[in-house]
Amino acid sequence: MSSGLEYHSALDSGSTTRGPADVALIGYQDQGNLGMGYLAAVLQRQGREVEMIDVRDGPEAIAARLLSRQPLVVGFSLIFQCFLPQFRRVATHLRSVGITSHYTIGGHFPSLCYDECLANFPEIDSVVRYEGEETLIDLVDRLSAGRDWRGAPGIVYMRDGEVVETEPRALVQDLDSLPFPYRPFEPETIGGFPTLPLLASRGCIRRCSFCSIHTFYRTAPGKVVRVRKPEKIVEEMLYLHRHHGVRVFLFQDDDFPLWGPAGRRWADELVGRMHDSGLADRTVWKISCRGEYVELDLFTKLRDSGLFLVYMGIESGDEEGLKVLNKEMTVEQNLQAVARLKQLGILVSYGFMLFDPSSTWESVRRNVGFLRQIVGDGCAAATFSRMLPYGGTPIRDRLRQEGRLRGDLTHPDYEFLDLRLNEYHRLLSQTVRPWIHRQGLSYELNYAWDEVESIKRLAPTAQGTENYRFWLRSLTAESNERLFRLVEESSLAFENGDESKLDAVAVREYCEEGRTRLLAMRNAFIKRNIDLLMDTISRDCASGPVMAPQIH
Numbered sequence: 001m002s003s004g005l006e007y008h009s010a011l012d013s014g015s016t017t018r019g020p021a022d023v024a025l026i027g028y029q030d031q032g033n034l035g036m037g038y039l040a041a042v043l044q045r046q047g048r049e050v051e052m053i054d055v056r057d058g059p060e061a062i063a064a065r066l067l068s069r070q071p072l073v074v075g076f077s078l079i080f081q082c083f084l085p086q087f088r089r090v091a092t093h094l095r096s097v098g099i100t101s102h103y104t105i106g107g108h109f110p111s112l113c114y115d116e117c118l119a120n121f122p123e124i125d126s127v128v129r130y131e132g133e134e135t136l137i138d139l140v141d142r143l144s145a146g147r148d149w150r151g152a153p154g155i156v157y158m159r160d161g162e163v164v165e166t167e168p169r170a171l172v173q174d175l176d177s178l179p180f181p182y183r184p185f186e187p188e189t190i191g192g193f194p195t196l197p198l199l200a201s202r203g204c205i206r207r208c209s210f211c212s213i214h215t216f217y218r219t220a221p222g223k224v225v226r227v228r229k230p231e232k233i234v235e236e237m238l239y240l241h242r243h244h245g246v247r248v249f250l251f252q253d254d255d256f257p258l259w260g261p262a263g264r265r266w267a268d269e270l271v272g273r274m275h276d277s278g279l280a281d282r283t284v285w286k287i288s289c290r291g292e293y294v295e296l297d298l299f300t301k302l303r304d305s306g307l308f309l310v311y312m313g314i315e316s317g318d319e320e321g322l323k324v325l326n327k328e329m330t331v332e333q334n335l336q337a338v339a340r341l342k343q344l345g346i347l348v349s350y351g352f353m354l355f356d357p358s359s360t361w362e363s364v365r366r367n368v369g370f371l372r373q374i375v376g377d378g379c380a381a382a383t384f385s386r387m388l389p390y391g392g393t394p395i396r397d398r399l400r401q402e403g404r405l406r407g408d409l410t411h412p413d414y415e416f417l418d419l420r421l422n423e424y425h426r427l428l429s430q431t432v433r434p435w436i437h438r439q440g441l442s443y444e445l446n447y448a449w450d451e452v453e454s455i456k457r458l459a460p461t462a463q464g465t466e467n468y469r470f471w472l473r474s475l476t477a478e479s480n481e482r483l484f485r486l487v488e489e490s491s492l493a494f495e496n497g498d499e500s501k502l503d504a505v506a507v508r509e510y511c512e513e514g515r516t517r518l519l520a521m522r523n524a525f526i527k528r529n530i531d532l533l534m535d536t537i538s539r540d541c542a543s544g545p546v547m548a549p550q551i552h
């Protein structure tokens with residue numbers, strides 16, 4: 001058997017141009033798509049030809065690409081339920097131009113809400129539930145051999161208007177038995193450094209009420225949390241570093257497996273191997289984890305082997321909110337985790353839901369007070385969202401029972417207990433769009449933070465890094481405080497019947513001006529160091545792409 005390294009060197013050499021594809025996988029390619037990458041890799045190992053397509057290419061372009069190939073199977077990867085209409089438009093168009101393949105779909109929403117999915121997506125022949133590697137191979141084998149695909153375990157389909165579910169298929173037991181994901185797309189970059197996602201584990205043992213991940217992994221038979229061997233993770237990182245020039249790794253695990261003594265032993269081995277392989281000196285990495293694992297000794301070791309950014313799903317700064325969300329964390333624990341990361345010089349990123357079904361005027365303001373405590377100093381730009389009751393989550397069931405569920409299949413929603421909060425939330429989200437939505441000021445500030453912290457570690461001799469960081473911190477603190485005050489003052493006023501404090505024009509002007517200031521400083525910093533950055537990006541990588549950091 002060939003090793004992962006040999007396997008991948010062979011694979012990446014142009015397999016998309018080898019003739020008709022047995023399987024076309026269509027999905028979002030934002031920051032890569034590991035689900036599709038794993039599916040493609042296991043099919044390729046079976047000798048199948050696979051094409052990976054970004055759904056954003058649009059129905060016409062996708063049809064033009066597939067029409068002459070007529071793949072055996074077209075597989076849609078719907079990991080975000082809000083995009084169901086977009087996927088359906090593609091499928092409808094493919095059918096209308098005569099692409100007669102078997103259409104299947106997988107991901108969280110189809111797995112957990114297969115009946116709703118089939119009812120609203122009639123172009124689909126089958127739904128593959130849970131992890132799709134083995135089921136998709138089985139489905140493709142059956143279809144290519146002309147055997148009855150309806151007998152494949154792990155699928156759901158419609159027969160005479162009835163939903164038929166075959167026996168569920170167990171989760172992949174040994175993640176290291178899977179090949180590395182197929183990654184045919186150019187990596188995205190941070191500061192010019194090629195950046196790719198990877199996984200160290202799958203599954204999560206918690207049960208947060210708003211999250212579909214634990215339901216997804218628990219409803220399927222098999223062990224919920226599976227962790228890869230550090231040896232294999234480092235092998236994959238080395239491969240990506242040497243062959244794709246990757247310098248920034250994004251671990252997309254639901255909860256990086258650091259819990260308990262076993263987690264510590266595992267982390268020790270991972271860290272040791274990163275040092276031995278030289279990755280610790282040449283690359284940086286990000287994880288997502290729960291705040292309760294953030295202990296100084298453990299995170300010092302992780303930082304010293306390249307950890308530069310930690311994402312935590314903090315979600316609420318209010319004890320009642322944390323209970324409703326079933327976070328099994330306290331406000332104090334979250335505060336402590338953030339303080340420790342700051343102490344260690346690790347960048348903090350977080351998920352936060354300013355609004356949840358238990359929200360009141362007071363809890364909104366308490367949440368703002370909490371955000372001020374964690375990012376008031378400008379260590380990260382403030383962002384927040386509203387909890388949405390996704391399919392397969394316990395909170396959706398509860399809201400439905402309480403008669404509070406609103407919205408539709410793709411945009412599920414609910415009403416607050418104080419009905420005036422609904423209108424406030426609506427107006428507030430419209431107003432703060434230029435701040436907290438994609439491409440908004442907070443989003444750009446956080447990108448700038450990721451970039452400068454990567455540069456600080458990967459190009460430590462860069463000129464002016466400390467001054468730029470100092471400046472960035474003060475702009476971030478200023479922007480955060482403006483946003484906090486807007487929410488505090490407008491919520492107080494709104495509660496008393498005054499809507500005038502939500503001035504969308506003033507917000508847009510401030511955000512535009514902030515972005516202009518940011519861009520000028522950031523570009524000056526990058527220009528000053530461009531030669532050094534180019535040199536660092538190209539160093540030590542056998543065949544990685546060398547791209548200059550973009551100057552906007």
Ligand code: B12
Pocket residue numbers: 028029030031032033034035036038039074075076077078079080081082104105106107108109128130131132133136199210211212213252253254385390391
């Ligand atoms: C990485 C990630 C992102 C990344 C990249 C996403 C990408 N392109 O892959 C980024 C940062 C862009 C992102 C953004 C968002 N994300 Co996100 N993200 C994730 C995360 C943490 C990991 C995805 C992953 O790599 N999983 C590992 C792979 C191996 O598993 P998988 O994708 O599930 O694939 C397996 C199976 O599902 C199945 N399968 C999947 N597709 C298919 C297709 C076929 C044909 C078959 C047979 C099987 C199959 O087989 C795969 C292999 O076993 C997930 C959580 C999670 N655990 O999945 C959330 C998650 C998918 N994200 C979520 C959300 C809500 C979002 C955002 C809407 C957040 C926001 N408010 O902005 C945005 C929307 C993105 C957009 N384009 O607008 C939700 C989706 C909930 C829902 N029901 O819709 C999740 C589930 C997290 C959560 N519970 O809150 N996200």
Ligand code: SF4
Pocket residue numbers: 204205206207208211212213214254255290313
């Ligand atoms: S939100 Fe995070 S910790 Fe909670 S169940 Fe989901 S993945 Fe696990």
